[in-house]
Amino acid sequence: MSAAILASQLVPTGLPATLAATGTVPGGEEVLFWVVAPVMVLGALGLLFSRRAVHAAMSVVVVMIGMAVLYTALEAPFLGVAQVVVYTGAVMMLFLFVLMLVGVDASDSFVETLRGQRWIGVLAGGGLLIVLIGVVLGGSRPAAVGLEAANAASNPVGVARLVFGEFVVAFELTGALLITAALGALTLTHRQRLTRKVGQRETTEQKMTQLGGGGQLTPLPAPGVYARHNAANVPALDPTGAPIEESVPRVLRIRGLEREVPWPDVVGLIGPGAGEAGDLDPGSRREEES
Amino acid sequence: MTLSYYLVLAVILFAIGATTVLVRRNAIIVFMGVELMLNSANLTFVTFARWHGDLAGQVLAFFVMVVAAAEVVVGLAIIVSIFRTRRSVSVDDANLLKS
Numbered sequence: 150m151s152a153a154i155l156a157s158q159l160v161p162t163g164l165p166a167t168l169a170a171t172g173t174v175p176g177g178e179e180v181l182f183w184v185v186a187p188v189m190v191l192g193a194l195g196l197l198f199s200r201r202a203v204h205a206a207m208s209v210v211v212v213m214i215g216m217a218v219l220y221t222a223l224e225a226p227f228l229g230v231a232q233v234v235v236y237t238g239a240v241m242m243l244f245l246f247v248l249m250l251v252g253v254d255a256s257d258s259f260v261e262t263l264r265g266q267r268w269i270g271v272l273a274g275g276g277l278l279i280v281l282i283g284v285v286l287g288g289s290r291p292a293a294v295g296l297e298a299a300n301a302a303s304n305p306v307g308v309a310r311l312v313f314g315e316f317v318v319a320f321e322l323t324g325a326l327l328i329t330a331a332l333g334a335l336t337l338t339h340r341q342r343l344t345r346k347v348g349q350r351e352t353t354e355q356k357m358t359q360l361g362g363g364g365q366l367t368p369l370p371a372p373g374v375y376a377r378h379n380a381a382n383v384p385a386l387d388p389t390g391a392p393i394e395e396s397v398p399r400v401l402r403i404r405g406l407e408r409e410v411p412w413p414d415v416v417g418l419i420g421p422g423a424g425e426a427g428d429l430d431p432g433s434r435r436e437e438e439s
Numbered sequence: 440m441t442l443s444y445y446l447v448l449a450v451i452l453f454a455i456g457a458t459t460v461l462v463r464r465n466a467i468i469v470f471m472g473v474e475l476m477l478n479s480a481n482l483t484f485v486t487f488a489r490w491h492g493d494l495a496g497q498v499l500a501f502f503v504m505v506v507a508a509a510e511v512v513v514g515l516a517i518i519v520s521i522f523r524t525r526r527s528v529s530v531d532d533a534n535l536l537k538s
Contacts, residue, residue: 308501
């Protein structure tokens with residue numbers, strides 16, 4: 150089975166409707182166009198007018214998907230698939246990623262550094278629209294041919310013959326461009342480490358050297374251990390029943406949010422000689438407190 | 440309906456993208472405007488490929504897509520590095536070269 154037959158089975162060649170002899174598009178495609186095109190224009194206006202960058206990105210995604218639908222209608226199913234994969238799948242997700250990185254709430258400033266820049270920009274955009282529509286609608290062109298002959302061996306095969314034939318040098322240069330872009334992105338976002346990296350070994354060595362001067366090898370006791378409450382602001386009790394100040398997180402201690410041990414008499418309870426089970430029985434302790 | 444309507448749609452999208460680039464301040468939104476302009480140029484390529492019955496237009500649109508992907512990678516890296524140093528993505532704040 151040759152590759153052309155395989156490709157024609159994977160991508161149905163009859164998917165896009167062919168042009169009429171007069172160069173007009175068939176009725177079904179016309180309906181599709183009038184459904185998709187207004188949605189795309191609305192999405193583009195959403196990019197222009199939305200305050201929040203995430204909404205703008207979502208409007209652009211709508212435009213990209215509409216563009217993929219139109220490519221498929223324009224007898225370019227390969228480009229339609231590539232549009233979804235490259236633009237909506239990769240490029241717009243990269244945009245959203247960077248939006249999350251720089252903060253979603255980064256809204257536009259409406260202070261004009263150049264006076265009247267907004268109106269000049271709108272005027273230039275409107276002028277561009279009028280001039281380009283004049284260019285597109287004015288002048289005479291031959292009747293549209295359609296891609297029926299060019300897509301005879303399915304659209305991906307036709308495109309591949311050109312890419313790997315006539316345009317193969319440009320295709321190879323594209324590879325160099327992509328590698329350069331990846332390296333550029335790596336070097337642009339690279340950050341030099343200013344301090345030496347502290348690993349597990351360095352941490353242990355530092356703890357060992359500080360052991361003589363009151364340091365501690367083991368982790369600090371968790372707050373609330375052997376205390377009646379296990380809240381973070383209640384200190385743990387040591388074996389003699391005295392509270393351990395270091396067990397409360399440093400931030401709480403500095404802010405003065407630390408709580409006293411609410412039952413100082415318990416220190417005497419589990420002091421020396423408090424090994425009997427009856428003393429530690431919760432019921433007897435409740436009697437002591439009341 | 441002839442194929443000219445696709446060209447008109449491409450022109451409208453191009454003009455909206457250009458206005459976005461001129462008016463908006465957020466560098467990421469400006470960048471999305473550039474992407475919109477590239478896409479409308481692609482739509483023109485594909486429409487003319489169908490018009491003339493020549494697949495070269497589709498191949499060029501494909502190359503535009505590849506170059507746009509590379510451009511997005513570098514551009515977003517620049518935006519991220521500017522954001523790291525200046526804590527802002529507004530194009531007005533990148534004025535270190537101003538005397």
